[in-house]
Amino acid sequence: MDKKIRLKEKYENEVSKKLSKEFGIKNSMAIPKILKVVVNMGVGDTVKDKGVLEKARNDLAALTGQLPTTRAAKVSVASFSVREGMPVGLKVTLRGVKMYTFLDKLFSIVLPRLRDFRGVSVKSFDKNGNYTLGIEESTVFPEVDLAKTKSRGLEVTIVTSTDDIEKAEKLLKYIGMPFKKEENIKN
Numbered sequence: 001m002d003k004k005i006r007l008k009e010k011y012e013n014e015v016s017k018k019l020s021k022e023f024g025i026k027n028s029m030a031i032p033k034i035l036k037v038v039v040n041m042g043v044g045d046t047v048k049d050k051g052v053l054e055k056a057r058n059d060l061a062a063l064t065g066q067l068p069t070t071r072a073a074k075v076s077v078a079s080f081s082v083r084e085g086m087p088v089g090l091k092v093t094l095r096g097v098k099m100y101t102f103l104d105k106l107f108s109i110v111l112p113r114l115r116d117f118r119g120v121s122v123k124s125f126d127k128n129g130n131y132t133l134g135i136e137e138s139t140v141f142p143e144v145d146l147a148k149t150k151s152r153g154l155e156v157t158i159v160t161s162t163d164d165i166e167k168a169e170k171l172l173k174y175i176g177m178p179f180k181k182e183e184n185i186k187n
Contacts (some may be wrong), residue, residue: 005100006099007175008100011034011175015175024064032164032167033172036099036159038093038144038157038159040091043087055149055150056149059138059149060092063138066094067092099149103158107175109139113140119178119181123157130160131157131160131172134153153174
């Protein structure tokens with residue numbers, strides 16, 4: 001694909017050089033980068049109506065640009081009326097052009113549309129340098145029509161190539177992730 005991707009060009013031309021200089025990385029293969037983005041959506045309430053599952057699948061495909069896979073329950077849970085093998089979630093793994101396009105839309109359009117948005121928390125990194133973000137309403141995406149579908153929550157995980165949380169945080173900050181302005185309040 002010969003498509004010009006704004007975020008990918010920004011990473012290649014600015015962010016990688018900035019990270020290399022800041023952390024003293026001489027090997028270009030050791031510079032932190034985003035490997036993939038995983039988007040998950042729970043659909044456990046679709047047990048009684050298969051049409052709702054198809055609508056949720058179409059919505060997730062519209063906002064990611066890729067068809068999701070259906071995730072089945074691994075164990076039965078009687079209190080939730082879930083049996084082993086029932087569909088309980090949808091998952092999309094984005095790489096390359098689709099990943100950068102999705103992240104660009106997430107950073108510049110979707111997150112600013114959230115109510116009372118002041119930035120995302122810096123504390124959502126795991127020990128492997130991956131960032132997970134929960135979005136309560138999928139209706140903040142421009143592709144989802146609220147009149148035709150029910151609002152669902154999403155989980156977006158950005159997988160990086162580094163285990164160092166500081167490097168992963170700088171990577172996402174430089175590429176455009178709107179982090180909260182942390183204030184140091186001393187008592």
